Amino acid sequence: MPDANRVLRPVRLAARDLIRVGAGGLRSRPTRVALSALGIAIGIAAMISVVGISSSSREDFHRQIAALGTNLLTVRPGQNLFGDQAHLPTEAVAMIGAIGDVKSVSATGLVPEARIYRNDHIPAAESGSIAVLATRLDLPDTVGANIVAGTYLNEATQHYPAVVLGSTAAAHLGIDSTGPDQQIYLSGRWFTVVGILAHVALAPELDRAALVGWPVAADLLGFDTYPTTAYTRANPDHVEAVQTLLARTANPAAPNEVDVSRPSDALAAQHAADSTLGALLLGLGSVALLVGGIGVANTMVISVLERRGEVGLRRALGATRGDIRNQFLAEALLLSTLGGITGLILGTGVTTCYATTQAWPTVVPSWAMLLGLGATLVIGAVAGLYPATRASRLQPTEALTAP
Template identity: 55%
Template sequence: MKALPNAARLRTRDLAVVGVDGLRGRPLRAVLSALGIAIGVAAMIGLVGISTSSRAGLIADIEKLGTNLLTVEPGTTLTGKDSELPKSAEDMVSRVPGVTSVSAVGKVEDATARRTDKIDADTTNGIAVQASRTDLLKTLGGKMRSGTFLNAATSKYPVVVLGTDAAGRLGIDRAGAHVYIDGRWFMVVGILDEVDLAPEVDRAALIGWSYAEKLGFDGNITTLYEKSTDATVDKVRSVLGYTVNPEHPEEVAVSRPSDALTAQAAAERTFNALFFGLGAIALLAGGVGIANIMVISVLERRQEIGLRRSLGATRGQIRLQFLTESVTLSALGGAAGVLIGLGTCVGYAVYRGWPTVLPADAIVGGALAAVLIGALAGVYPARRAANLTPTEALATN
């Protein structure tokens, strides 16, 4: 008797055609199955990409704003009471080597800024009335959104410059309007842009230092702002407490506003691991869905399997066919997820004005994870299909 010839090997191209044909026969099911993988990969890439772009935007802001601005505020005494900065603090700090500019604000106690005199005096809207030096804008590196800042002439009169948040809360969008402060009308001569390194200024109504004294301002400094050269900022920071209050330097609180942005950038980096985890969970759920669909596919295609086995297909070829279908289905979902995730990342970064940073690790990791999960999800259905004998597969239930 003549021996039967060995079964022909499936070429890669033929294998791909068989795998795609298996999915094309049930397109809606294939799309819904791949959707779980697409959502997982898109979530991973989109979230990590947004976090990475946000961090890049913060770093760019830090580089633009600089790290050479320091703030000095009153601390607490040994008895727990609020301390005060000496009125000579500005002059003393300006003499420190490396210091390039010094300015200050002081809170005008019991004064509130209101849109009209009809509003209750106790309604503050979170706006602090602050006496301001005329060089505050220069020291902070701020910009005007509308109008001009206080100068030597206007600071002697009832005029006010509003921080961006204060203007919004008062419903004022341009210079020339009036607000009611401590029983008298003040003309708004300017509105500030957002000051990233001094958010407290965004919520303030700034009036001239000399005019504030007419409202009972005692001249005490609430916050002193100091800017030095990049090379000397650390050295200046180490001596500011002793310079401002030589007798009690421990009662002086010195901080660098840019440290908050740096900490925020570092915190966002730690969230990447969480975002990877969320994407992985979605991918696993998608993998379970693919495994379920492939098991159903094996049950529905028993006659096809039996016919192919009868025509000489080996167990390995059947196993490889269904494994290819599973991997192809997962890979298509992964590719769709990559495109969706990248589109989300780029679109949101452009909307927020951040640098667009594509997360290469998330893109590569998401794509590889999709293929790996597809392979794992297809192992059991493929083995089940391969273990069917032609007689079992062709038998009708």
């Protein structure tokens, strides 16, 4: 026999039932829900588009800045205490490459006594001031050099009388093609022209140079194997740190005899641009999210006013204040989720289309998408809290008798 003194407690809705009830409330007003979700979607799409387009523009800017060599540092021998020309150790390139934030390193070595001529009939005094440099095979990748004719030196040709000419050197010698018949006279020997470089913006000294392999320079031209310029590509985020290490790494015994180039002013411009764009993205994103939150709050307040009869009926049938509050909160969250996902899709599409028309790389940061969706849910919950609380406080008699 049931206990007459037992107090019956109302059963709370499970999470699944709460979602179903909230979705039912949204389905009952599809037009208003669609317009409200569209308002939220536009706000999120605006934020994603602003972040995405700005990030894409910034990535293109970074690429242009990188092309200017902001992370390219050069190491050259300076002078010793007596004012004489110093030299870098032969192991300098390997030691620089061991620095953690160095992405790549290469080197050239001046062959001071070598002279280059178009043929063996040119007077010795008319060498054209073309420098002869011994070079490593990884030089083009490090300095961003491109070949306009022929090929660069390789593992085979670096051991033989083969030469690659800089753009200015090739023009001075009257050479515009490569092949077995294209030969120049270099220090009493014939060298075959295997390649011609385009203008090297990051290392213009290579334009007026003839590049030969490191081994053949030592074997045939009397090269002492000391590097005279080490080109170093550093991690863009740690250029200054690498710069401070280069001198004592390249020549630990005498770091004061090493000259290291300073990072380009473009690097400072890049950091300034990043800070400015970051503040801009934060401000515009906040405004867009605020607009979306206002849309959610407006929709839910109107929904409460229109559904007072439904609220009164549910309260009369035993729904607790918590059930009513949670129902309207669930509707607000579902509405925010619907608008947020739609906004992410729209924002990504707009960013992709605009970046494609500008020939930019398309960049939509994952953090922006996660932050946008997460912030939408938080703002939706906050915006729906007041209407939900207001609905839960309606008395059944008051709600059922409301006009």
